[in-house]
Amino acid sequence: MKSPKIRFKEFQNEWNSRILGDICEYKTSNLSNENIEKKGLYDLYDANGVIGKTNKNPQKENYITIIKDGSGVGRVRLLPKNSSFISTMCAFIGKNSTNFLYAVLQNFNFSSYINGATIPHIYFSDYKNAEIRIPNDIKEQEKIGEFFRKIDGILDLENSRFKKLENFKKTMLDKLFVKDGADEPQIRLGSFKGKWNSRILGDIFKERTERSAVGELLSVSILKGVTKFNELNRWDKSSQDKSNYKVVKKGDIAYNSMRMWQGASGLSKYDGIVSPAYTILEPCENTNSLFFSYMFKKDEMLYKFRIKSQGLTSDTWNLKYTNLKSIEVRIPSDIKEQEKIGEFFRKIDGILEFSQKKITKLExxxxxLLNKMFM
Structure with missing residues (x-):
C-alpha cells in the first residue's frame, strides 16, 4: 500500500517515504521549570491543557512540543506562538505545514522509543531516522493539517464547555449548601426560606449491617460513586467466599472507609453486595440520600471526614460509622428542599456525562481518522 485508506478525492499520487528528521526542525530549551512563573507556563503535564502564557524566550510561530522525560513522556501538544516551553520538553517546527506535522506526530508511535526504567525518557536522536510516509503534494499536506486543526478546534470547544460546567457545579455546591458558621445557604432554589437545622449524621443515617453472599457485586470510587463491578473492565480480585460481604440497597450511600476523606462515596442505584471494606449508610425517615451524596463531596465535609478518620498516616486513615455518626451538618428543615437540591445536581451530572461521552466520541x-489517513 502506497497511499492511505482514506484521503481527499482530488489527490491521487502515491505517498513518499521520508525520515521524521527531514520534515521538521528540532529545538531544545534551557529554560528551567523554576524560571517560569506558574501563571505563565504552558503546562503539558496538565491533561486539561494550557495554563497560561509567558513572555520569556517565546517562540515566534506556532510549534509542537513533546515531553522528553519524566511524567507524561511522549505527550505531544500544539502550542501557539509567543509562548515558551521548559527544559523537560523539546519543540518541533514544521518545515512545511505545522498543522500537518502535528497530525503526523499524533499518529506516530513514540512509545516504542521510550527508554529508562526509573525515569522514562525519549530523545530526538532515538527516533529522528524513523521512516514515515507523507504526501509529496504540499497542498495535500496542508489540507490534512487543516482538517485535523478543525477537529481539534471542535474538541477544544467541547472541553472548554465541559470545564465551565464543572466550575459551575463547583460554585453551586458552595452556594446551595450552608457554609460553616452560617444558618442559610447563599442561594435558594424555589421559594424555600428559613434557617437550616443542625443535625448529626447518626440521626440521618443508620448503618446497614446485613451480610450476604448473594447479589450483584458493586464497587465504589471517587469519580463514579457506586457502580456495577462488571462495568469497570477490571480483574475481579474479590474473595470467592463472599459470605461476609455487605448488603447494599437502592437509596443507600456506600463509602470506602479508608478513602471517605478523599470522596470515595456514592448513592447506590442498585441492590447488591460490596466488600466488607465499605460502610453502608441506610437513610432514616425524611432523608433524601441524593442530597447527601452531593453534600459528602464538598471540601468542608471531606475535611470533617478526614479529622474523624482514625489511623497514624493517610494510608491507614479509616472512618467507621461509629465516628461518622457524630459529625454535625446543617440541612433544610423541608425534605422538599433536599429533594430539589439533589435533583438540581443530578441534572448537572447528566449534562456532564453527556458532554464527556461526546468528547470521547470525538476523540x-x-x-x-489519524489511523486511516496516514500510513
Missing amino acids: NIKKY
Whole structure:
C-alpha cells in the first residue's frame, strides 16, 4: 500500500517515504521549570491543557512540543506562538505545514522509543531516522493539517464547555449548601426560606449491617460513586467466599472507609453486595440520600471526614460509622428542599456525562481518522 485508506478525492499520487528528521526542525530549551512563573507556563503535564502564557524566550510561530522525560513522556501538544516551553520538553517546527506535522506526530508511535526504567525518557536522536510516509503534494499536506486543526478546534470547544460546567457545579455546591458558621445557604432554589437545622449524621443515617453472599457485586470510587463491578473492565480480585460481604440497597450511600476523606462515596442505584471494606449508610425517615451524596463531596465535609478518620498516616486513615455518626451538618428543615437540591445536581451530572461521552466520541473519531489517513 502506497497511499492511505482514506484521503481527499482530488489527490491521487502515491505517498513518499521520508525520515521524521527531514520534515521538521528540532529545538531544545534551557529554560528551567523554576524560571517560569506558574501563571505563565504552558503546562503539558496538565491533561486539561494550557495554563497560561509567558513572555520569556517565546517562540515566534506556532510549534509542537513533546515531553522528553519524566511524567507524561511522549505527550505531544500544539502550542501557539509567543509562548515558551521548559527544559523537560523539546519543540518541533514544521518545515512545511505545522498543522500537518502535528497530525503526523499524533499518529506516530513514540512509545516504542521510550527508554529508562526509573525515569522514562525519549530523545530526538532515538527516533529522528524513523521512516514515515507523507504526501509529496504540499497542498495535500496542508489540507490534512487543516482538517485535523478543525477537529481539534471542535474538541477544544467541547472541553472548554465541559470545564465551565464543572466550575459551575463547583460554585453551586458552595452556594446551595450552608457554609460553616452560617444558618442559610447563599442561594435558594424555589421559594424555600428559613434557617437550616443542625443535625448529626447518626440521626440521618443508620448503618446497614446485613451480610450476604448473594447479589450483584458493586464497587465504589471517587469519580463514579457506586457502580456495577462488571462495568469497570477490571480483574475481579474479590474473595470467592463472599459470605461476609455487605448488603447494599437502592437509596443507600456506600463509602470506602479508608478513602471517605478523599470522596470515595456514592448513592447506590442498585441492590447488591460490596466488600466488607465499605460502610453502608441506610437513610432514616425524611432523608433524601441524593442530597447527601452531593453534600459528602464538598471540601468542608471531606475535611470533617478526614479529622474523624482514625489511623497514624493517610494510608491507614479509616472512618467507621461509629465516628461518622457524630459529625454535625446543617440541612433544610423541608425534605422538599433536599429533594430539589439533589435533583438540581443530578441534572448537572447528566449534562456532564453527556458532554464527556461526546468528547470521547470525538476523540475516537479523530483517532480512527489519524489511523486511516496516514500510513
